[in-house]
Amino acid sequence: MKYEPVIGLEVHAELLTESKIFCGCSTKFGAPPNHNTCPVCVALPGVLPVLNRRVVDYAIRLGLATHCTVAPSSRWARKNYFYPDLPKGYQISQYELPICTEGYVDVKLDGESKRVRLTRIHMEEDTGKNIHDAHSDASLVDFNRCGVPLLEIVSEPDIRSPEEASAYLRALRAILQYLEVCDGNMEEGSFRCDANVSIRPVGATELGTKVEIKNMNSFRNVERAIAYEIERQAETLDAGGRLVQETRLWDPDREVTRSMRSKESAHDYRYFPEPDLLPLEVGPEWIAEVRAALPELPAERGERFVREHGLPAYDAEVLTARKDVADYFEEALRAHGNAKSISNWVMGEILRLIRERRLDDALVIRDWPVAPAALAALVKLIDDGTISGKIAKTVFEEMLASGAAPEAIVREKGLTQVSDDGPILAAIDQVLAANPDKVAEYRGGKDKLMGFFVGQVMKGTGGKANPGKVNELLKARLSG
């Protein structure tokens, strides 16, 4: 039977606040274990939470950017369960009345635009991390991450394919990055995703049995896990089996999902309103203040790239899909004003390499070995005729490998383009002298041989000859 997948995603985005959500501890990643802790975030007896208002600012920011309704009054709730990385025995979260509801994200996929609706966005605290000591039977807990603020972003089941799922995630991550509220690093876990997947016969309106998939720490894993799960569910149904509502873990090594717990053994979290915090009131002034400070978002920036830099719409969309890439492009453009040429380099070389090296899940462009100014300098060398586009590729490889400036590489390797007639004519004469039969054929009307001659002359000059000049002089010599 033909099935239609129905997919909803739950994303946890770790916020880039300086301090934790309910205490003053630092949120910095990578500190020694339990360094960023205090009585509040390790839940000593008698402590109380105090809300970090920055977290609310960030939640409103995302809410506005995703066209949500920001609730004038929302509530904190306790989610109760026992686990060593959860020191209070409950997580402070939002449940019945979240801060944002009913928004959407527009996603571009294969030139088509698709709207994914958001059910809700709510604020909550992250947990610590359990570490199982490999050298003994001890388990250790690091509470550094405990109390780091999170936004949970829940989509409606509007997604219909693994590719749509990852396109939605990329779009959402871009918004978070543009808003500067989350760095979007999937590998370090600051951008995490769980998927709810079900399938139904094409044309059906009722939803099938839903399976939740966890443990997908890259875009690629999200796509593969969902694709696997759709396949598994279809095979089960086609074989006359029944699906059970359950939580499954993605195993990236074996590329399968495995059952973690069934619905029956799911936790009863005993949610109830958090009595230690007052309901959160967000007045129109607060919302207006956040709205006024909203940065430019991907779509707006794309439109501006077309308008101000004269880029084709396709270029603008590709460049603005990641904030760091768009920033890189604009910084390079400031150093050298050839927008289309810089766009070609960013899209052709840099994005290709990011894809090839699978760097897409982490933010890397700020650590990219070729700085925007260096790329601009390279393009400038082409534009002023110092090197050819072909030589530029070689220079770029060298820049990547050594980090050296393009001018220095060109100078040291003697790659400057040769445009003077003398050396080029000398090379031409050499080629013509060595291939008298081909010269005769060309003169006999075999025009296609022009390419052969140009190639030979370029080879003879070590690729440095100005191709335009070579063409011009060759034609003159051959017709002579």
Place this chain on the structure above:
Amino acid sequence: MSDLHRLTIAQAGERLARGDLSARELTDATLARIAATEPAVHSFITVTADLAREQADAADARRRRGEALGPLDGIPLAIKDVIHVRGVRSTAGSQILGDFIAPFDATVSARLRAAGAVCVGKANCDEFAMGSSTENSSFGASRNPWDLERVPGGSSGGSASAVAACQALGSLGTDTGGSIRQPAGCCGVVGLKPTYGRVSRYGVIAYASSLDQVGPLARTVDDCATLLQVLAGHDPADSTSSRHPVPDYRALLRRDVRGLRLALPREYFTEGMQPEVEQSVRTAVRQLESLGARVEEVSLPHSKYAIAAYYLIATAEASSNLARYDGVRYGARETDAANLLEMYRKTRDHGFGAEVKRRIMLGTYALSAGYYDAYYLKAQRVRTLIRHDFMEVFATHDAIVTPTAPSTAFRLGEKTADPLQMYLSDIFTISVNLAGLPGLVVPCGLDASGLPVGLQIVTRPFEEETALQLGHAYEQATDWHRRVPTGIAA
């Protein structure tokens, strides 16, 4: 033995100011009194003699330099063992906290410290403040100084017995359903539960967060006003603490009560209550009337649902608040466990007493899927109705006057086998917590066995000064507060 321990805070303050008494003398006398009476009364879980002497010496040094801090500078006080005092163990009356040493001061402790007060010890209480007799303390029950065979009330029983037995000039308790007022009534001392949010809860081991409130106990209303002055006020570390301005309580104490409109709720004079309690309270009300207050009978129709609502809301919050005692980071841990779940189970099974476990189970049940609406949510609706009852009366009345408990102090062991009977001890105090109101208890008589009876005065939110004003006027016209406990040597 000198009788310095008998001084009120106000009297001691005057003598300290005059210079004919040093804080060290007063503290030594108090510690001597503790040494003499503690074997019989057992008000304390920890006596902090060294800390007390150090703080007393510091107070004397300040006074010598002319830098005395105010009416509490050098005054020996007891602090309930659910309230953190930096460097001193906090047990909350439980084994599960083991030898937990508080690494920081509760905000109220810091405020007392800044006011120069001397901490003589951590007062006994029912485990995690759950109980009405201190019999649930895992460190043994405290005794009522009026009759050592009887309970001092609870959960702040040690705070009340310490003040009654003159082991401290005043104390701090906490009150979730009556835990300051009921023991104050049982021990014949003054106790005040402030408005919810008036006093910071930071550093106070939580029982039920939406109901818990710290308050003072002392031998006079004036002394309670002095203590409240230091405790009250907004605390940025407690989001539920109020920014409502704090008045000068002592300055407002001596205002005339003529013309104040008092309400007497008929639901608070129930069948089955001890006749002498009703008589004492009605006599006290007549005395207030003779001082010029007007009295009218009113109805608080939802009172009868208060205990049921309380035991759902308080236990629900407690089941969550007490989840942190899991043996992972501090306190007692059972190491003889095959896995994590067994470690949790054994730690909590051995660490908590029977009443605490009962309430955790009740609360867990009330919050469970499928039961939440019928129990927790319904109880919250009842709570709203109870608050409305009170606010309606306060539209036309300045204070509500009631008995503190249906009976005077009961015998040790009398109610331990029947939790419901024990819960009924708080029938007149619980509504006040559900409504978040301030309630003051002053001694207003003795029953046939010579045991104290307490009068409860409840006022509008953040109008503690009115309750104190009425209590003070009553105190000036009577001498119940001067009666000396008969169960121990004076």
